[in-house]
Amino acid sequence: MASTSHNPAILLRRVLSLRENSPFVLVIDSIGRSGQCALEEVAHEAEGSTTIIYVSFETLQKPRYATHFVDGCKSSSRLLTTIQSFLPSPEQSKLSAGSKYLVVIDSINSISSGSLVQFVTQLASPSVTLLAVFHKDVPEYRSVELENYPSSLYLLKFMASSIMEVRPFTIDSAAEQDLDSGLQKLDIPTGLNDSVYKLVLTNRRKSGRALTYAFKCDAETHSFTPIQNIDSTVDPEDSEAFEGLTTFNLGTSNKQKVAKEQVALPFLEAQTFNTGGAIVYEFEKDDDYDEEDPYEDPF
Amino acid sequence: MASVQKQELTLFSDHSVLAESLFEKDVHQIILITHKLGTSPIWLVNALVETLVFGAPLTLNESHSGAVNRARTRTTSQDTNRIRKAVTIASWIHNDEFYHSAFGKLKIDPSNYSINDYLTDFVLKNHGKPASKVLKSIVQELLSAQSQTGLLVLEQPELLMHLLNISSDELHLDFINPLARAVPLLVVVSYTESYDNPGTEAAEQVPRDTVEQIRFHTGCFFKSIAVLGIKPLATGRAKDITGILTICRGGATTSHLPVDVVENEYLFHTQKDTTKLFYR
Numbered sequence: 001m002a003s004t005s006h007n008p009a010i011l012l013r014r015v016l017s018l019r020e021n022s023p024f025v026l027v028i029d030s031i032g033r034s035g036q037c038a039l040e041e042v043a044h045e046a047e048g049s050t051t052i053i054y055v056s057f058e059t060l061q062k063p064r065y066a067t068h069f070v071d072g073c074k075s076s077s078r079l080l081t082t083i084q085s086f087l088p089s090p091e092q093s094k095l096s097a098g099s100k101y102l103v104v105i106d107s108i109n110s111i112s113s114g115s116l117v118q119f120v121t122q123l124a125s126p127s128v129t130l131l132a133v134f135h136k137d138v139p140e141y142r143s144v145e146l147e148n149y150p151s152s153l154y155l156l157k158f159m160a161s162s163i164m165e166v167r168p169f170t171i172d173s174a175a176e177q178d179l180d181s182g183l184q185k186l187d188i189p190t191g192l193n194d195s196v197y198k199l200v201l202t203n204r205r206k207s208g209r210a211l212t213y214a215f216k217c218d219a220e221t222h223s224f225t226p227i228q229n230i231d232s233t234v235d236p237e238d239s240e241a242f243e244g245l246t247t248f249n250l251g252t253s254n255k256q257k258v259a260k261e262q263v264a265l266p267f268l269e270a271q272t273f274n275t276g277g278a279i280v281y282e283f284e285k286d287d288d289y290d291e292e293d294p295y296e297d298p299f
Numbered sequence: 300m301a302s303v304q305k306q307e308l309t310l311f312s313d314h315s316v317l318a319e320s321l322f323e324k325d326v327h328q329i330i331l332i333t334h335k336l337g338t339s340p341i342w343l344v345n346a347l348v349e350t351l352v353f354g355a356p357l358t359l360n361e362s363h364s365g366a367v368n369r370a371r372t373r374t375t376s377q378d379t380n381r382i383r384k385a386v387t388i389a390s391w392i393h394n395d396e397f398y399h400s401a402f403g404k405l406k407i408d409p410s411n412y413s414i415n416d417y418l419t420d421f422v423l424k425n426h427g428k429p430a431s432k433v434l435k436s437i438v439q440e441l442l443s444a445q446s447q448t449g450l451l452v453l454e455q456p457e458l459l460m461h462l463l464n465i466s467s468d469e470l471h472l473d474f475i476n477p478l479a480r481a482v483p484l485l486v487v488v489s490y491t492e493s494y495d496n497p498g499t500e501a502a503e504q505v506p507r508d509t510v511e512q513i514r515f516h517t518g519c520f521f522k523s524i525a526v527l528g529i530k531p532l533a534t535g536r537a538k539d540i541t542g543i544l545t546i547c548r549g550g551a552t553t554s555h556l557p558v559d560v561v562e563n564e565y566l567f568h569t570q571k572d573t574t575k576l577f578y579r
Binding site: 029031034036037040057058059060061063064071072073074107109110135136137138139140141142144147151152153183184185186187188189190191192193194 | 325326327328329333468469471472476479480491494495496497498499500501504505507510511513514516517518520521522526528530545546547548549550551552554555562563564
């Protein structure tokens with residue numbers, strides 16, 4: 001696992017080929033780059049034995065890679081029942097541990113935000129991967145009484161174990177802003193939805209740690225080139241960042257940086273446990289520990 | 300502008316306006332036409348209809364009389380073995396007279412098209428009926444209009460959301476999807492002047508009608524293989540230019556088709572009955 005976390009391209013291929021343990025993969029797209037490219041990449045990378053159930057709210061004909069094609073409907077509970085009829089029961093999935101199931105939803109925007117959590121949690125499981133596309137340019141009406149309820153995008157981002165955001169490949173952020181202001185008025189320029197696009201992958205580990213990588217992708221050659229993010233390479237403790245902010249010296253010297261790096265943080269020990277959890281207790285000289293008192297036992 | 304070379308309209312990589320592969324068996328596509336205040340898309344609808352009936356958009360870049368002559372020659376020399384595809388037009392902003400007159404000027408035989416007028420008396424005819432029933436009956440009407448329908452044009456179907464008080468999702472699931480899956484090519488013509496999309500992450504409260512309108516247009520984009528956007532010049536009015544036509548790819552994939560959409564931007568000038576195209 002250590003190698004995948006340091007090689008973004010391998011991690012992306014593992015996510016696309018469903019080898020990474022990721023029950024819910026969310027694809028976020030926009031008018032600038034439709035998420036169909038990500039669905040086709042998953043279909044291309046996934047093993048031939050994978051059963052793909054394609055739920056269509058906007059696709060007009062069955063894609064070549066789909067095993068079953070299901071028409072989307074307004075009632076999410078009816079849709080859920082239809083999808084589940086193609087999926088194995090928990091007993092069956094235990095017996096056929098090797099077979100993989102993939103449920104593709106071409107536009108999860110059509111599922112109302114009220115039933116979204118139930119819909120996702122009932123489908124995503126260790127044997128079934130849910131791959132759903134969310135169009136971030138499709139707004140949703142938020143009634144006054146649900147004003148403080150999280151938006152669909154927020155809920156989906158929270159539940160997803162991997163997030164792939166596809167964007168048009170633009171040279172700089174100024175071009176991206178120009179593009180966004182045009183698309184806000186549905187003035188669609190040429191050059192969008194091209195075979196070359198940018199993919200930002202966020203992969204959540206079991207520990208909760210999220211890894212984010214950007215790639216330049218080519219849909220024709222199925223190649224993924226990691227993009228070095230210049231902004232993220234800036235050292236947050238760079239003394240230049242604090243200059244002019246205050247009269248105090250907030251910078252750290254090289255000696256201090258080395259000393260800081262050598263500090264072993266207490267929670268690091270918890271990561272050495274193979275399974276389960278345990279309490280790490282270190283007796284200190286000021287601790288008043290009475291061996292005969294059962295309530296004093298820290299374990 | 301008179302000395303500037305006129306350009307042929309091309310939408311697909313096989314140099315065609317409507318590629319033959321779009322009309323193969325079990326292939327269904329949507330093309331979205333968007334237009335704004337001051338630019339009517341009727342000349343573009345005419346061009347698509349002419350392409351289907353005559354094989355090329357004859358009136359584009361031609362004087363009216365020249366186009367009529369070419370149409371006559373095309374019709375007489377047309378291969379009799381070729382399967383003639385018909386056009387069905389459904390409009391919520393023009394009555395049938397409007398299209399009969401427009402197609403009559405183009406010398407298109409009335410047997411090649413049928414017009415469904417949903418402007419005249421729509422509310423009177425459907426008042427009090429459940430929305431789902433009305434949508435179902437319109438779908439049936441449109442599909443029974445012509446058995447050989449190759450092209451179905453819906454002119455401003457978004458008005459159904461307001462006429463029947465339904466959501467964008469209902470309109471897509473119960474109306475656009477069944478129609479698109481029944482005909483080879485569905486063209487949705489939409490008016491997008493009021494489109495101002497704050498996006499899902501915007502904190503501002505947007506009225507429900509506006510949200511549904513934006514959802515409908517954006518939904519059409521993601522279903523379309525091509526978007527033909529017509530807008531006026533950003534710099535204002537010009538004497539010899541009416542507006543800009545932008546051809547770009549839509550959100551739907553074309554990987555199942557042997558052709559791709561050719562993106563391009565044209566300037567166009569509409570004068571009386573003719574429209575001329577120029578490269579930008």
